[in-house]
Amino acid sequence: MVRSRFPLKLLFVGFGNVGRELARILTRKADYPGLTDLDVSVVGITTKSRGALARETGVDLARALMDLDEGGRFSPQNPDYSELASLEAASLLDYDVLVEMSPLSIENRGQPAISHAETALRRGRHVITCNKGPLAFAYKELRKLADENNAAFLHETTVMDGAPVFDLARCCMKGNTIRRIDGILNSTSNYVLCAMEKGLTFEEGVRGAQAEQIAEADPSNDLDGWDASVKIVALANVLMGADLRPEDVDRESISSITPERIREVKERKRRIKMVCSAWREGSSFKAAVKAEEIPLEHPFALVDAAGSIVRFETDLLGRILVTEENPDITTTAYGVLADLYALHSGNR
Numbered sequence: 076m077v078r079s080r081f082p083l084k085l086l087f088v089g090f091g092n093v094g095r096e097l098a099r100i101l102t103r104k105a106d107y108p109g110l111t112d113l114d115v116s117v118v119g120i121t122t123k124s125r126g127a128l129a130r131e132t133g134v135d136l137a138r139a140l141m142d143l144d145e146g147g148r149f150s151p152q153n154p155d156y157s158e159l160a161s162l163e164a165a166s167l168l169d170y171d172v173l174v175e176m177s178p179l180s181i182e183n184r185g186q187p188a189i190s191h192a193e194t195a196l197r198r199g200r201h202v203i204t205c206n207k208g209p210l211a212f213a214y215k216e217l218r219k220l221a222d223e224n225n226a227a228f229l230h231e232t233t234v235m236d237g238a239p240v241f242d243l244a245r246c247c248m249k250g251n252t253i254r255r256i257d258g259i260l261n262s263t264s265n266y267v268l269c270a271m272e273k274g275l276t277f278e279e280g281v282r283g284a285q286a287e288q289i290a291e292a293d294p295s296n297d298l299d300g301w302d303a304s305v306k307i308v309a310l311a312n313v314l315m316g317a318d319l320r321p322e323d324v325d326r327e328s329i330s331s332i333t334p335e336r337i338r339e340v341k342e343r344k345r346r347i348k349m350v351c352s353a354w355r356e357g358s359s360f361k362a363a364v365k366a367e368e369i370p371l372e373h374p375f376a377l378v379d380a381a382g383s384i385v386r387f388e389t390d391l392l393g394r395i396l397v398t399e400e401n402p403d404i405t406t407t408a409y410g411v412l413a414d415l416y417a418l419h420s421g422n423r
């Protein structure tokens with residue numbers, strides 16, 4: 076049964092781009108009439124190096140944002156200031172939903188986010204994760220823990236930001252078996268490939284993606300296909316019942332693609348895209364991330380810049396596509412709101 080006390084008390088683990096945008100939206104609920112019935116309060120916020128906040132009746136989000144804008148960290152003068160580390164907060168605070176917004180660590184195989192989620196689920200608390208690590212490295216274990224403790228484990232933001240990928244499959248594709256998933260799921264690589272089609276070099280494309288805050292300072296996880304591998308594994312594990320890990324993916328980097336090859340492919344009326352795929356092979360599952368040549372009439376050829384697309388191939392419903400144009404940090408934060416609404420409505 077869903078813990079149904081309201082407001083839902085949230086613990087934010089991580090307060091970077093996504094956490095702050097979520098806080099901004101919650102402090103300006105009046106600007107979003109559709110959010111009128113969203114009854115939540117944030118009882119704790121933890122970070123790695125910027126301090127923490129905690130208050131049972133709800134921390135002051137406007138003050139939290141102001142602290143970070145002004146001093147780059149929570150001020151010890153803030154009445155909600157706390158010394159709690161994330162795992163302590165997950166173990167000790169009284170909350171209903173842990174919202175996991177720390178960065179993905181491939182080297183640490185999804186930790187410490189997996190431990191944050193485990194701690195909450197063991198206490199019967201719901202988990203919403205924006206961090207893909209728990210899905211790519213420990214999905215089955217966390218799903219089992221959630222079921223055993225009658226808690227929800229939701230993750231709409233992990234793939235294609237707030238676009239309804241998991242919700243669509245969960246709510247509107249019941250009874251289907253998904254045979255195959257293909258997608259363009261990494262914004263940085265798509266942005267760079269599009270920039271090269273316009274005549275820029277690979278390096279200029281990367282700098283452009285960084286200037287638009289699409290790529291991180293070190294974009295190698297994106298360009299080498301690791302981020303895409305984590306996403307296709309997350310989709311396959313959740314929606315196809317696979318138990319893959321990112322290292323199982325047959326992965327190709329786009330960093331060796333030259334402007335000459337892009338021009339030559341363009342002349343043949345094709346585009347190069349980083350395509351992720353997962354499919355069934357007998358009783359097992361395979362996944363790949365490849366730089367593929369896509370004919371211009373293919374729906375994947377329409378995905379520009381930071382956009383993304385996913386296609387489900389099913390036994391009953393045929394092929395279903397979801398596409399997202401120009402995502403930004405608000406669309407990402409919406410993924411968390413969508414999961415909160417799922418909890419509100421009991422649709423987990």
Ligand SMILES: NC(=O)c1ccc[n+]([C@@H]2O[C@H](COP(=O)([O-])OP(=O)(O)OC[C@H]3O[C@@H](n4cnc5c(N)ncnc54)[C@H](OP(=O)(O)O)[C@@H]3O)[C@@H](O)[C@H]2O)c1
Pocket residue numbers: 088089090091092093094121122123124125126161175176177178179187205206207232233234236403404407
């Ligand atoms: N940005 C997007 O558009 C987007 C889209 C989809 C999914 N996501 C996922 O959402 C998550 C958050 O993204 P973001 O852009 O907000 O990241 P971010 O700006 O790098 O912020 C990460 C936050 O997590 C904190 N943190 C780091 N290690 C932690 C730990 N061990 N315990 C607690 N907090 C920790 C950081 O604290 P410090 O500041 O002290 O280091 C920071 O507050 C990531 O997993 C990302 O992959 C992001």
